[in-house]
Amino acid sequence: MLDSLKSLLQDQVRDLYSAESQMVKAIPKLAKAATNKTLRAALLAHLEQTKGHVERLVQVAELLDTKPGGKKCQATQGLVAEAAEVLEEEGEDSVIDAALIAAAVRVEHYEIAGYGSAVAMAGQLGEQRVLKLLQKTLDEEFEAEEKLSGLLMGEVLPAAGGADLVPVVKVKTKGRVVARR
Ligand code: ZN
Ligand code: FE
Ligand code: FE
Secondary structure (H helix, E strand, C coil): CCCCHHHHHHHHHHHHHHHHHHHHHHHHHHHHHCCCHHHHHHHHHHHHHHHHHHHHHHHHHHHCCCCCCCCCCHHHHHHHHHHHHHHHCCCCHHHHHHHHHHHHHHHHHHHHHHHHHHHHHHHHHCCHHHHHHHHHHHHHHHHHHHHHHHHHHHHHHHHCCCCCCCCCCCCCCCCCCCCCC
């Protein structure tokens, strides 16, 4: 029941916990399918971070007097299903790598949206410790997205061939929600 801002934040935390838990299972499969060594390493590094995100959400849930389980993030389930389609594909290594990155950054953007909202709610509730924990994860999701996008443009797409035009648009997503008190 969403009868208060706190109950909404508890619900958001459960969704994030489900999302992160699903990614702990999914990322190793993506890493295994990657050919580019930097990409594989980046995915495995983010796997370790993602395990930390799960732990943080357990802490956050406790600080918010709730348990993290009991909810399924449908969006992540869909994003993982799309990523799994790539795993079924055969083809040019660098093109498969590009497809893996395109799938992985979708997840990062979804997580960034979720943590961004949750950080704002924690700030509104004056939940300072919760805010800090969620902000740390949000920062890591940003870094992961930037690293993967940078790898796509810097290495993977050039390796896939084509005209090699320098991309004109640099997507800038870095942002920070600041608590008011
Ligand atoms: Zn995460
Ligand atoms: Fe969700
Ligand atoms: Fe992530």
